[in-house]
Structure formats: structure tokens, C-alpha cells
Amino acid sequence: MAESERVDLHVIDLDVLSEASCRAAVDQVVAEQGRLDVVVNNAGMLMVGITEAFAPEQLAQAFDTNAISWLRVNRAALPTMRRQGRGVLVYVSSTTAHIFEPFMGPYVASKAAGEALAEVMGFEVSGFGIESVIVVPGAFTSGTEHFAHAHTPANVSVVAQYGDLPRRAGSMRSRLEAIDAAHGGALDVSAVGDAVRRALDMPHGERPARIVVDAQQKGVEELNALHRAKQAPFFRELGIEDLMAIPQGKR
């Protein structure tokens, strides 16, 4: 693909669960290229099942892979980006971080955590000319192994005490497919990559805080707009409204 598209693509290993690996990967990029323009935080894992039946260690694992990993990767990349006075942090989140759904408790909690972490870090690094974009995909019912690879609860005896609910949880995927059909058909997963590409093509300093890619059209854009409308006056009162945008000189 890289060859047919004549793209100069270099693949390197990066384990988002290891600080040393994150640092080594960034060091290699900077050593070879002299700079680091963009980081896309895309690693993630799904958990599906009755929340009470997940072990606390499983919830910790969801946080580790889906949220703490973003801090690890950013901590490796930010010193270079801050020195450059420029950079773009992209995150692949989920509409479930905005409209909470049952039957994926640890996943939903970890994605909500990731969104908060990404937005807060975005405020704090904005003064260095570093821009943040959170891509927010809805459910993709095909084209990924997200559902097939989903982790399930460790305590099956608890699941058995939930009557009809586990069966209903199992029917969510086909329900989502029906909703997609009603809204004009499922999106191809390439729509997420396209959204990242679209964000990177925009002029620096003018990228949106979030780009929603949601076949189910759940209305996350409207929630984000109201969120922003409540945040802005509070930030003005706190005297930190400048953190909501890249400074003019750094665009």
C-alpha cells in the first residue's frame, strides 16, 4: 500500500503500556527525521458484558490501555513538540464517552477518562503552539475486529445472576446494524482515517477540538457545542480563556 501510493512509510514498534518503549519510539523518530509533527493516539481495546461481573483488575486494564497510554505517549512526545513550538496531538475516542451505553462499563469509563485527559492536556500545551484534535467515532459494526476481540467479564457466576440482560447485551451489535441501516448505512472504518487526514490538512491553529464520525447520528456534536458554550464563560471567569485556543503567533 505504501509502495503503490508512493508513501515513504517507516513502521516502528511502540508498546503504549511501556514508558520506555514510548520514549524509544519518539527518540528514533527524532533521531531519523529531526522533528515530530503529529502523534495519533489510536491504540484501544473493547470490553463487553455486565459491569458488576468485571474484576477491578480488568477495569484497571481498560484504563491502562485506553487512557493512561495517552499520557505515556504524550509524555514521550511533548518535550520535542514544546521545543519545536509546534505539534498536533490526535486522539481516537468514542461516542460512548459522551452518550454512555450499558454493557461496556469498563470501556465507556476508560473512553470518558481519555477524553477528559486529552482535553485538559490540550489546554495546558496550547501555549506552546501544540494543537489537539479528538476524533469521536460511533460504533463500527463491521470492518474492524473491535467486537470480535472484546474482553468479557471474569466473573461468569455474576453474569448468570442478571437474568435476561446478558442475552440483551449480546443483541446490541445487530441492533446497531439496524440503526445504521435506518440512518443511511454503516460507515466504512476508513471514515476514521479520513477524519484524521482531514484534521491534519487544516491550517494550524484552526483545527476543531473534536470531529465526530457517527453512522448512528446520536447528536454528540450538539453536546460538544453546549459543553464548549458552558466552558467558555467559566474559563473567562477563571482568567484562562487563552488556553482554549492556539496563540495567534504560534499558528
Add this chain to the structure above:
Amino acid sequence: MAESERVDLHVIDLDVLSEASCRAAVDQVVAEQGRLDVVVNNAGMLMVGITEAFAPEQLAQAFDTNAISWLRVNRAALPTMRRQGRGVLVYVSSTTAHIFEPFMGPYVASKAAGEALAEVMGFEVSGFGIESVIVVPGAFTSGTEHFAHAHTPANVSVVAQYGDLPRRAGSMRSRLEAIDAAHGGALDVSAVGDAVRRALDMPHGERPARIVVDAQQKGVEELNALHRAKQAPFFRELGIEDLMAIPQGKR
């Protein structure tokens, strides 16, 4: 206090970081009282500082105390409540889970995670007649040791690279006090306890999903209302709208 108010108060140890301790505490209550009506998930810790300067282990600690603890306590309490066909889960959250603020990244991420977890578990246990109420306090600038006991970033060398920002982070508390004054004065922390009491006094099945107690009046109620308005039609499409309320027979 318990004596002067003639309240029959029994204090028992419970370490929210230990599954065994959570289970032992619930077992003791059920052995002595024969039932468990209410759990208030109130334990929490604050972290203040530049997010990039927090070690990944510190973020994991915030998740552990502020969110995973809620799963641990609930996993201990829910088998009894499900058997009873009745119970109330109360959580003490934060407006920062709704309107993200800089300079407390791990805290904000953990509170966002907690809200998501609490709401998802609430849907999944509603059929057992178990009701969930999330109390959402704004910043309390006095009357607690929340700010005095706040954890700070492990990597002070990173903090030093953020120019003026750490000083601005340090001024947030006095800024909040000024906002409180403009909105009619700071609330006493007893307002949070009063909100819990108010929730418990309501008829079963009619408690609100959230009660906001916010001197800064940031508008979280409006965000919650829109959140609910987007959630309801999606849940109807998924065929799970019944999970948004306690069944009539279980009230």
C-alpha cells in the same frame, strides 16, 4: 454528634482500595442489620498540577481511588441489593467531570471515568429495583482539606518547563473564591451531605439521576438535560429504554 442527634451510628472500617475490605464491611452490615439499603461512594482524592508532569503511576492511582473503588464497593454491595430487589447507590462526583478544567488532569479524568461507570452500572441494575443518584459538587474552596491534601506532579523538572502556567495553576483557588463571591458566596460543604439526604428522602423510583451542588453555577444541569435528551431516543432505537428507569413494580 451522633449522640446529640440521637442517631444510632455504627462506624466500621472500609478500605476502598481492597476488595477483601469492601466485602468484609458489607458482610458485617448484613450480619448485624439483616439488610443493606444505601451505599454512598464518597472516597476521593485530588491531584493538582501540570498533567504532563504526572507519572503514569499517579494517574493509575487517581483511577484506583476515584473510580475503580466504586466498582469494588458496588461489587461487594450489589449481591445483597439484588437479592433484596431494592437499594440505592449514591456517588459523590464533581462538576469537573462535566466541564473539564486544566491543572487537575488525573483528577478530572478519574471523575469523568467514575460518572460513566456509575451511570452504566445504574442502567444495568435498574431492573433489580436498585436506584442510582450521582451528586455533582462544584469546587468547595473552604470547609474541606481537598486542596490542602492534593497530590502534586512527580516530575518537577517538567513543571519548570511550563513557564508561567504553574503560577497560574496556583491562583485557581483564589479565582474560584472570587467567582463564588460573584454568585452569592461559597457554599458550605454540608450542602453536599444535604443533597445526599434530600435524595434519600425522595420516594423510591423517583430520584433524579444527578443532583448538582455548584456555587459557581457553571450550568452542568443544562448539560445533563441535553445528555439525557440525546440518550433517550438512542436507547429507544437500541430497545433498552426500560433501563433508564426503575420498573414500576419495584418502586
